[in-house]
Amino acid sequence: MARTTCIRSADWVVAWDAKSGRHKYLRGADVVFSGDTIVHVGGRYVGAVDREIDGAKLMVMPGLINVHTHCASMPVFKGVREELGNPRFYMSALYDGWNLFYTEMDDRRWSAQYAYCEMLLSGTTTVVDMCYPFPGWIDAIGASGIRGYVSPLYQSARWQTENGYRLDYVWSDDKGAGDFKKAMDLIDQAERHNSGRLLGLVSPMAVDTCTAELIRDSLAEARRRKRPYQLHAGEAMMEFLEVTRRYGTTQIQWLAEHDLLGPDVIIGHGIFLDHHSWLHWSTRDDVRLLAEAGSSVSHCPVVFSRYGITLEDFGAYQKAGVNMTLGTDTHPHNLLEEMRAAATFGRVAAENMFALKTADIFHAATVNAAKALGRDDIGALAPGKKADIVLVNLDDPSMQPVYDPIRCLIYTAADRAVRDVFVDGEQVVENRSLKTLDFALAAREVSRAQRSVMEKVPSRDHAKRTAEQVAPLTLPVERA
Ligand SMILES: [Zn+2]
Numbered sequence: 001m002a003r004t005t006c007i008r009s010a011d012w013v014v015a016w017d018a019k020s021g022r023h024k025y026l027r028g029a030d031v032v033f034s035g036d037t038i039v040h041v042g043g044r045y046v047g048a049v050d051r052e053i054d055g056a057k058l059m060v061m062p063g064l065i066n067v068h069t070h071c072a073s074m075p076v077f078k079g080v081r082e083e084l085g086n087p088r089f090y091m092s093a094l095y096d097g098w099n100l101f102y103t104e105m106d107d108r109r110w111s112a113q114y115a116y117c118e119m120l121l122s123g124t125t126t127v128v129d130m131c132y133p134f135p136g137w138i139d140a141i142g143a144s145g146i147r148g149y150v151s152p153l154y155q156s157a158r159w160q161t162e163n164g165y166r167l168d169y170v171w172s173d174d175k176g177a178g179d180f181k182k183a184m185d186l187i188d189q190a191e192r193h194n195s196g197r198l199l200g201l202v203s204p205m206a207v208d209t210c211t212a213e214l215i216r217d218s219l220a221e222a223r224r225r226k227r228p229y230q231l232h233a234g235e236a237m238m239e240f241l242e243v244t245r246r247y248g249t250t251q252i253q254w255l256a257e258h259d260l261l262g263p264d265v266i267i268g269h270g271i272f273l274d275h276h277s278w279l280h281w282s283t284r285d286d287v288r289l290l291a292e293a294g295s296s297v298s299h300c301p302v303v304f305s306r307y308g309i310t311l312e313d314f315g316a317y318q319k320a321g322v323n324m325t326l327g328t329d330t331h332p333h334n335l336l337e338e339m340r341a342a343a344t345f346g347r348v349a350a351e352n353m354f355a356l357k358t359a360d361i362f363h364a365a366t367v368n369a370a371k372a373l374g375r376d377d378i379g380a381l382a383p384g385k386k387a388d389i390v391l392v393n394l395d396d397p398s399m400q401p402v403y404d405p406i407r408c409l410i411y412t413a414a415d416r417a418v419r420d421v422f423v424d425g426e427q428v429v430e431n432r433s434l435k436t437l438d439f440a441l442a443a444r445e446v447s448r449a450q451r452s453v454m455e456k457v458p459s460r461d462h463a464k465r466t467a468e469q470v471a472p473l474t475l476p477v478e479r480a
Contacts, residue, residue, distance in 0.1 A: 002035030003050045005425070010055030011394060012405050014062060014362075015041050016380035023062075023362060023380065031060045033387035036424040041381050053420075057395040059405040062381050063125025063147075063388035063423065064335045065369035068230070068268055068298035068327025070153075071115035072108035072131040076450045077101055078331045080471045082306050088165040090237035090278075091307045095159045095167055100460050100470060107449035108134035114442040116144035117434055118333035122415035125388035125423045126369070126378055128230065128298075128327070130203050130268075133186055142193045145428035145436040147388065149373065150190035150198055151230065154179035155205035156214050162462055167238050169209070176214045180204070184221065197424055199227065201373075206232035206268075207251040208239045212258065219260055228373045230298065231255075232268035234286075240272040240279060250274045252286035256293065263294035266325070266372050270297035271304060271311045291321030296372035299364070300329035301341040314346035315355030325369040326361075336414040339365055343410065358407055387425035392417050 008030055015026040032040035032049065040047075080101055085091035103111050112131070119127055126147040131137065133152045141148040156176030157169040187200025202222035204210045210218075215231065222229035233251040234240070240251065247254045252273055255261050272279060273286035290297065299311055311317070318324050328338050339361045346356045370379035378386050394402050398413035409417055421429035428436050454467040461470065 003425075004032060004034040004039070004048065005051040005053065006045055006049040007031040007053045007055045007058070007060050007389075007391070009044075010058050010060045012059040013041065014060065014381060014406070016382035016385070018382065023359070023366070030055070031381060031389065033389070033422070033425050036387055036426075038381060038385050038387050038389075039383055041383065053391070057393065058419070059392040059394060059409070060381065061123075061390050061392060061406075062366050062379050063390050063421065064123050064365045065126040065325070065373070065379055066119060066124045066327050066333070066335050067128050067266060067296075067325040067369050067372055068300050068329055069115065069119075069127055069129055069333060070131060070329065071112040071127070071129045071333070072134055072137070073103050073111060074330040074333075075111045075114045075446045076103050076107075076453050078450075080467075081330065084471050085307050086164065089167065091309070092236045092238060093307070094236055095238065096161050096164055096462075098159070100457050100467075101453055103449060103453065105134050107445070107452070109136040109140050110442055110445035110449060112137065112140050113144065113437055114439075114446045115331070115333045116141065116146055117437050117439040117442055118331070119328075119335070120144065120146060120421055120428050120434060120436070121418060121432065121439070122334040122336050123390040123392075123418045123421060124333070124335050125390070125421065126373075128201055128228075128373075130201075130230065133182065138186070138190050138193055138198065141190075142195050142198060143436060145197075145423050145426060147197045147378070147386075147423055148190075148199075149201040149228070150187060151201035151203040152183035152186045153203055153205050154183050154214075155209040156211045157209045159209070164462060167242070169242075173211055173214075176210060180214060180218065187225075187227070200225070202227055202229045204231055206235065206239065207255065208242050208246075215260055216258065219262075219265070222264065226374070228266065229264055230266040230268055233270060234267065234272045235269040237272055237278060244281075250281065250283070250286055252289050253283070256289045261289065261293035261295050264374060265293065265295045267295060267297050268327075269300065269304075269311075270317075271309060276312055287317055287320045287322060290317075294321075294323070296323040296325050296368070298325050298327045298372070299342060300327045300338065301345045302328065302338055303330045305341060305345055310345045310349050313349035313355055314342055315350050315352075315360070318356065318360060323368050323371055324360075324364045325372045326365050334415055335365055336410060336418075339410045340414070358410060361410070362406055387422055389422045390418060391420040393419040
């Protein structure tokens with residue numbers, strides 16, 4: 001018999017309004033879930049309940065959906081990558097930084113666990129985790145309690161630079177095809193996990209690192225499996241220039257010409273499209289093509305803003321009809337902070353504070369994300385939907401004074417106010433503590449992993465530099 005939980009008389013509830021197809025605030029409402037499903041959102045619930053939670057001084061909201069992460073590789077970059085751009089690669093750290101600081105296979109599990117901790121503690125209940133496969137991945141994400149899209153990355157070419165100013169592509173079509181097959185086997189394995197919370201997402205790495213054939217076969221396979229699909233495009237200047245040189249056209253126009261867009265396609269980042277001000281490209285078609293295809297963009301503003309790069313602009317994409325979603329890509333895996341950055345950088349890029357509303361950002365992190373993943377049972381609070389629920393503590397000083405709780409949460413409090421989190425009706429965070437994972441242990445292991453990565457930097461660098469030479473500390477260090 002499923003247990004029934006009632007959050008009684010919540011001060012604020014972010015409830016789903018089916019008529020308008022938008023969220024709305026509901027005051028003084030009960031939210032009830034039984035097993036993994038919401039059964040009631042509204043006035044006083046009179047049915048029997050097994051557990052009652054006092055909703056006074058709480059906002060009840062749907063769990064957030066992070067559509068773009070690389071959990072196994074990003075935590076060791078913390079404190080390193082924020083100022084690690086390459087001036088000769090239009091400031092991107094993708095090409096050489098990645099090769100110098102990659103996480104060893106055996107440590108990736110800890111890195112992923114650290115990221116799952118950060119996400120759950122900041123109210124994320126569903127994650128798209130795009131990783132190069134590592135041992136123990138499915139066990140780790142399964143045990144975390146998060147709703148996970150296991151998205152193994154694969155590609156036909158890898159980036160390489162021998163001098164720090166020329167980007168080369170080392171091609172191996174056979175490896176791409178072989179890793180694609182292994183990725184599908186791993187998805188099968190994930191979907192058999194006894195939690196029932198894991199699904200697959202098909203994710204060839206990027207337009208510039210995959211052959212046309214691999215991209216085409218991947219999308220066909222996603223459609224055969226009825227699973228979502230994501231491809232990086234418009235992530236970097238170097239990639240835009242490479243693709244226009246290789247195909248004579250932009251990434252998005254090339255995808256459109258080959259019938260490789262659609263409502264089931266998520267474009268990772270989508271920043272350097274033909275209209276971006278850094279490019280001065282002659283066309284203005286990319287955003288319109290994405291909108292006409294009904295495709296989504298997973299927007300990760302924080303990591304790019306550190307390099308002085310931003311998407312131009314969230315409001316314009318949305319107005320054109322692109323389904324805008326959000327991701328963290330890297331650390332911190334805190335979608336609330338990402339929502340804040342999406343709102344403020346969206347206005348800066350548009351030079352217009354009315355370019356978007358906070359409600360648009362909240363929809364991006366919930367129902368737009370659900371739509372991108374092809375589902376209507378997450379990202380909203382209504383009977384019949386999954387019990388993925390976040391309880392926000394309005395009593396936390398960081399939330400006060402509470403005139404508008406979503407604004408207080410996004411622009412100020414962030415994870416400090418996330419008190420309890422439920423996924424599939426199971427409590428994974430209680431009073432700001434994780435019930436499923438040991439954050440302190442994951443942090444210790446990631447610290448050890450980072451030390452070992454730092455020691456290996458000279459042997460991985462083309463100029464044999466130390467980690468501190470590649471990524472100098474904020475201040476000079478003196479021994480006392
Ligand atoms: Zn990415």
